[in-house]
Amino acid sequence: MDRLNCCVVGYGGIATFHAEALRKIEGVCLHTVVGRRPEPTEAFQKQMGFQKATVRYEEALDDPEVHAVIVTAPSEFHHEMTAQALRAGKDVLVEIPLALSRRGAEELAALARQTGRKVMVAHTRRFQPTGEFVRDFLASGKAGKIHQHASHAFWLRHDDVGWTGYRRSWVDDVLFHHTCHHLDFALWAVGAPARRVRGELSPLDPRTGTSLDVSLLMRHENECITTISLSYNARQASIGYVFICEGGTLTLSPQEVTFGGEVVFTSSGGLDDSVLAQNREFVAAVRENRQPSCNAEDGLKALILLQEVYDQMVGMEGEDKYRRRWGL
Secondary structure (H helix, E strand, O other), X not given: OOOEEEEEEOOOHHHHHHHHHHHOOOOEEEEEEEOOOHHHHHHHHHHHOOOEEEOOHHHXXXXXXXXXXXXXXXXXXXXXXXXXXXXXXXXXXXXXXOOOOHHHHHHHHHHHHHHOOOEEEEOHHHHOHXXXXXXXXXXXXXXXXXXXXXXXXXXXOOOOEOOOOOEOOOOOOHHHHHHHHHHHHHHHHHOOOEEEEEEEEOOOOOOOOOOOEEEEEEEEOOOOEEEEXXXXXXXXXXXXXXXXXXXXXXEEOOOEEEEOOEEEEEOOOOHHHHHHHHHHHHHHHHHHOOOOOOEHHHHHHHHHHHHHHHXXXXXXXXXXXXXXXXXX
């Protein structure tokens, strides 16, 4: 397929990164943008150079000129929009999470197999140069056995303002969205599946209707222990990744990797570069008729574990304390 016509669903912060990336890939056309409200949808069309703009998703899916769909809508719509696109014969790149439950992710993985279409989940950390270096460095054996991995991300989110400062029409989910980033990266970087997982989730916050804190403990099949902690309650933001290895301690930041206290890798690339690398992989997989890196089956792995943590909390203390207002 020489020319790939893409439909982008959404016009928020991450949609801008996707549109900018797609414009840089040879043979890719920004064909249609789908939004919730006409005015910002049309403004995004003009800003990015889409051929068409619509507030009717079905209209875009019915268009035979549209080959692929990039879903950047709110998380609660990922499952249904991805399913609709697959049934319409489109390949899909969907922002994380693939769905807001294990059942939803399993349905999409099955639907991708049934339709023969490609589904790629946008776990962009896999495409950051520092992340790729860490994965390769650990896999090479240079660090020796991985005893333990810990990651955290703390910031303040007591209302519906996202990372770009834009006020959203939806509420985020600390467990199934942001913890999904860290859990997928842990599984991918450590290079071993999980044997078991346990977790703690804070009760629903009355302002947002969702939990604001989560911590989980995971044992990998290679005996590595992973701890992940996230909070929407931190007035001073902090993020970090550490791997305790037989040969030394490996630390990861967006631009730098250290091992044994010495810098072993640096990168000047930002989120735009990582999204471009990710989207290039999606386009290449569609053109080459192969599974993309981080396909639906890969995306399901993290959601199975996140569902276990959620179910543990509901089982111990009841649904009323933790029930989310989202379905699939």
